[in-house]
Amino acid sequence: MQSMSRKVVHAVCSHDCPDSCGVLVTVEELTGRATKIQGDPSHPVTQGFLCGKVAKYLDRVYSPDRLLHPMRRKAGVAKGPLPQGQESQAFERIRWEEALDTVAARLAAISREHGPESILPYSYAGTIGQLGYGSMDRRFFYRLGASQLDRTICSTAGEAAMLSVYGVKLGMEPQDFRHARLILAWGANIHGNNIHLWPFVEEARRNGARLIVIDPYQTRTAKAADWHIAIRPGTDTALALAMMHVIVAEGLHNADYIAAHTHGFAQLQQRIAGYSPAYAAEVTGIAAEDILRLAREYATASPAAIRLNYGIQRGENGGAAARAVAMLPCLTGAWLQQGGGLQFSTSSAFAFNKNALQMPELMQASPLGRGGRTLNMSQLGMALTQVDDPPVKALFVYNSNPAAVAPNQNEVLRGMRRDDLFLVVHEQFFTDTADYADILLPATTFLEHTDVQGAYGHYYAQLSQQAIAPLGEARSNVWLFGQLGQKMGFPEVCFRETEDDLVNQALDTSHPWMQGITRERLEKEGHAHLRFAAEEKPLLAFSDNSWFQTPSGRAEFYSETLAAQGKDPLPAHVPATESRNSSLNAKSFPLEMLARKADNYMNSTFANLPGHQRMEAATAGQLEMHSSDAGPRGIQTGDAVEVFNARGRLRLRATVNGSVPAGVVASRLSWNKVSGGAGVNVLTSERLTDLGGGATFYSTLVEVRKVARNKAAGVAAE
């Protein structure tokens, strides 16, 4: 790949996306500057293309707005929102040495005075590389005895659901969707959020497959589908159980598969008896005959594939919903065929050596002599304003922008504004969270550091090689936490290890699926498929009992484990506390709000970049409404509206466009400061999901009113 003046480096897109694309970065050797970024044509899932967000990645890496130097808040400057482009005026540049000394000294003092658990790390998936996501950082906070963070903001309800049914999060290969005759995209915006599955969907459709989308919102995926079923939010359990009702009533189930590979069918039969299509129609808003048709189509198409993504498990009863959907292929035996089954997340198939990377045994060496208490990241507002014994006195944010992405934003910001909270932020940009920092530390992008990565939408491990030198004084997560460990005086040699050492440790595992995935091979080939079997053959997960890791060793319709936890051992439809069918709030706040992701941002990432903002302009700052909700409120497209509930209020522009069903409104995630000061999460709650303690972004009730023209601009925070 070497030429006279350029080299091409294999990196991996580390953004929080199922596709984990292989990326080729062209670098001018003389200047060291990256001049081109493209998808790796040899990667079987990337197939040579990148999404629109990352195709423009060099704009992000070389953005004039990058945070490139350590900084300290100037004396007397209050914490809080800063105008975009002027953030650096609130801070003064300091040297790395001083930044590290200051952070180490403050953490040590806070630990002495309030106990180490008064320190809370807050990180999520700014990078999903093994090193950047969780390695030296975990070592550091374990050794410190800091509070531990339960990382629930994205997928834990669905994960708990998959584990309860299968004992393992595993599913179809994305490439095998090409063999399907029917594809159900269930709470899955494939075209917007998982674009590299799309070519396989298209290939299947060219061969006669139908695509059915079950989503309250008319996504790009829904627009392109053969059939879009606009289900009411939070009612998927009722739909899935009614499908089972029909499938079993009509004898379309696979009795052999059920007998050989499942547990609790008799109990399931009793449960689904109550879920007639007529009942489910009332709950879901889908006509009973459509439910019948859907059930028949699903059970008779062969092979039938389900892409279950994270949409349904962001509702309060999303665990039960994900469980019910996950059971469908066990009822029909769809797992037996290539191109049949289900894909949720593939991540847990990658058995990187997490223990070596994270060293949980360091907890014993902390001042506590044990692990710190655990706080749920989906309740950051409560953690910062209500938790006592000890209260959170230091918050260390990296890989995340909680001021924008965490639920109940006004409460989160109230906590971050506290004068007695020491806030450190390690970031690539001056995010909404950075505006509250005491100390700001510059972070590298995936072009500027080394990492090793799995994926949650395919089965290829990849090495991400450093393509360019860090910009300015940016440093990687590994470097930062290694340095801080040394500054704290931790004697363990592990704090002196380098990224290279950690890559080797990550790959040092005896797990059979990781055999043959060596550094040499990754360096040479870029990517390597997990080894599920000795010889190459199609992956047929759950086609025999060797795959299940449940207590019964089978797929569990009925879960004794859940029963032992005092939970319903079978899925049931339970209306969310905030839903049209519940009494709470329904009168004052009658509309169900989908606080959605943007098609052209990655959660809040990219929201500050002009090129990405232009791509997102058609929906940015809008509240999408149905005419039957807009009409009675005197609202038309283009009107300024206020969306509000007991937690907060937001000014947006109404768009009455048929993208949402009656009773549902939608708006999108962004940076607060590019949205007039507040984001959609001023409306969302800190309530948790039924399983897994997850966030409930999609169980939110609001009311909407038209506001006078002269008040149209901007957004007001409560």
Ligand SMILES: Nc1nc2c(c(=O)[nH]1)N[C@H]1C(S)=C(S)[C@@H](COP(=O)(O)OP(=O)(O)OC[C@H]3O[C@@H](n4cnc5c(=O)[nH]c(N)nc54)[C@H](O)[C@@H]3O)O[C@H]1N2
């Ligand atoms: N462009 C883009 N891509 C992304 C991201 C991004 O922000 N932008 N984020 C990344 C991340 S962090 C993740 S976790 C993945 C997530 O990818 P997805 O799982 O696709 O996530 P969502 O967009 O949250 O939800 C999918 C769909 O579920 C629908 N939905 C909401 N409530 C319900 C319901 O009750 N029932 C049903 N059936 N559907 C419902 C939503 O309208 C949405 O269209 O995408 C990743 N990719």
Ligand SMILES: Nc1nc2c(c(=O)[nH]1)N[C@H]1C(S)=C(S)[C@@H](COP(=O)(O)OP(=O)(O)OC[C@H]3O[C@@H](n4cnc5c(=O)[nH]c(N)nc54)[C@H](O)[C@@H]3O)O[C@H]1N2
């Ligand atoms: N209303 C609503 N809220 C949501 C969601 C929703 O659908 N609706 N989605 C939820 C979901 S699924 C998720 S996953 C969360 C995502 O929440 P976050 O993980 O906080 O996601 P981002 O907003 O992408 O912020 C990631 C930040 O990490 C930084 N970063 C990237 N790489 C590195 C690195 O190597 N080192 C350091 N130190 N920083 C880095 C980026 O610059 C970026 O600012 O948001 C959740 N919030």
Ligand code: SF4
């Ligand atoms: S965000 Fe997803 S689709 Fe886009 S380049 Fe990264 S991994 Fe690929």
Ligand SMILES: [Mo]
């Ligand atoms: Mo996520």
